[in-house]
Amino acid sequence: MLCLGWEAWAKEEHFEVEWFHAYSKYPAGYGINTYDGPNGNYKGNVDGSYPYGIFARKDGYIDIGQNTWVKEEHFNVR
Known part of the structure; x- marks a missing residue:
């Protein structure tokens, strides 16, 4: 299921989704x-050592899951 915001959900099978990942610059x-x-x-x-899925972006930081945030300046997002 995909969260569309404000507690609205939809089945992923109805969408073609390309998730963003963060790749370390180091x-x-x-x-x-x-x-x-x-x-x-x-x-x-x-x-x-491996790409991280991105769950949120805010104020120059990205959430890579489990409320773990990193500075976006250290990653390439694609």
């Missing part, structure tokens, strides 16, 4: 800080 193993929200508290880091 070599695998390079630590990229994660935060609990845009301009939020430090949470840990990711190594950027």
